[in-house]
Amino acid sequence: MTKATKRQSNPYVKLSKVLNIIPNGFPEVEDGSHLRLLEWIYEPEEAELAGKLRINAETVEKMARRLKIPENELAKKLEIMESKGQLRISKSKDEKKYGLLPFVVGIYEEQIHRMDPKFAEVFEDYIQKCQGRIIFSKKPAIQRIVPVNSVIKTELEIHSYNQAEQMIRNAKSWGVRDCICKIQQEMIGDPCEYPDKVCLTFSGKENRYEGSYQTTTITMEESLRILRETEEAGLIHSSMNVENGHTYICNCCTCCCGVLRGLVEWGQPHAFVKSDYIMHVEEELCIGCGKCIDRCQFNALELVNKKISISDKCIGCGVCALVCPKEALNLVDRKPRKVKKPPKNIIMWMLKRAFNRGVNIFKIF
Numbered sequence: 001m002t003k004a005t006k007r008q009s010n011p012y013v014k015l016s017k018v019l020n021i022i023p024n025g026f027p028e029v030e031d032g033s034h035l036r037l038l039e040w041i042y043e044p045e046e047a048e049l050a051g052k053l054r055i056n057a058e059t060v061e062k063m064a065r066r067l068k069i070p071e072n073e074l075a076k077k078l079e080i081m082e083s084k085g086q087l088r089i090s091k092s093k094d095e096k097k098y099g100l101l102p103f104v105v106g107i108y109e110e111q112i113h114r115m116d117p118k119f120a121e122v123f124e125d126y127i128q129k130c131q132g133r134i135i136f137s138k139k140p141a142i143q144r145i146v147p148v149n150s151v152i153k154t155e156l157e158i159h160s161y162n163q164a165e166q167m168i169r170n171a172k173s174w175g176v177r178d179c180i181c182k183i184q185q186e187m188i189g190d191p192c193e194y195p196d197k198v199c200l201t202f203s204g205k206e207n208r209y210e211g212s213y214q215t216t217t218i219t220m221e222e223s224l225r226i227l228r229e230t231e232e233a234g235l236i237h238s239s240m241n242v243e244n245g246h247t248y249i250c251n252c253c254t255c256c257c258g259v260l261r262g263l264v265e266w267g268q269p270h271a272f273v274k275s276d277y278i279m280h281v282e283e284e285l286c287i288g289c290g291k292c293i294d295r296c297q298f299n300a301l302e303l304v305n306k307k308i309s310i311s312d313k314c315i316g317c318g319v320c321a322l323v324c325p326k327e328a329l330n331l332v333d334r335k336p337r338k339v340k341k342p343p344k345n346i347i348m349w350m351l352k353r354a355f356n357r358g359v360n361i362f363k364i365f
Helices: 003-009 011-021 033-041 044-050 060-067 071-083 103-107 117-130 164-169 180-187 220-233 258-264 291-295 319-323 346-357
Strands: 088-091 096-099 143-145 173-177 199-203 216-218 236-240 248-252 277-281 301-304 307-310 329-333
Touching: 011 033, 011 044, 033 117, 044 071, 060 071, 060 096, 071 096, 117 180, 164 199, 164 220, 164 236, 164 248, 173 220, 199 220, 216 220, 220 236, 220 248, 220 319, 236 258, 248 258, 277 307, 291 301, 291 319, 319 329
Parallel strands: none
Antiparallel strands: 088 096, 143 236, 173 199, 173 216, 199 248, 236 248, 277 329, 301 307
């Protein structure tokens, strides 16, 4: 058997190619760290099955017919893979479906309950090699910044995708996770000073997180409390770059977050979408104390003639305004030409991104 033939029959190579068809992307790197990630996550037979999954989730019965695998045998394999965070689960009252997950946001985040130092190191190797290529270099971006609503000028219209609190209030189930970005950095010897149990998830379905391996079920009130605490700590909100259908809010920092590092460390232009707002200073109120400068993680603020000046590096998160003793800072609308509505939902997002990447996602639907 030739090297080329062996590579083609390697279940990890096959799976990596399937994952790269998903609009999010999963680029190959020369040192093979993309394959080492998959080898850590999947046993060979799991990788082989994962490579045959579809984005459009299927029942065990339907998948068994398609793959010509005995239903009982397939059900056992899928149950194990579910416990390892290797696939997407869709539940209703009557049935359970299994589907293909993107690597990020998806498979990687589902490893929070399994991650060890070896996996953390391989992941760091991978992201340092690919530096967000494909994942953060194509439009539409995967994530967008969600601003702190309390510092937006009150007369401004606030679209639903800019309202973190309302996303939470509209849900029927709520959960919280340890931040995998912070855990990964801690495991490679670069711990973060920010709180780490801050990743919020929510769903329009009741009891969504019961029995979850990764998510702790909490109440709406607890979710809102954590949201406020992350703002006070200086963490930045972000969520999926869509108009409707949000299921999570990341609360993270530029020292750990893979998405925020995409811009800060690797200069990827589409690592995320800035919020629809930009910080504004009321100069007559500003006393030049500089507290907001220490708060900004993007070096967008500086003192000029004893007053705060704001550059176009501002991502519109709003966390700096929370520490202003004179309430001299607030978020105002960006220039209209710099603001675009996100795709309406995840389907439209996938179609637009697949088109821009030139991939045929219907191969895996």
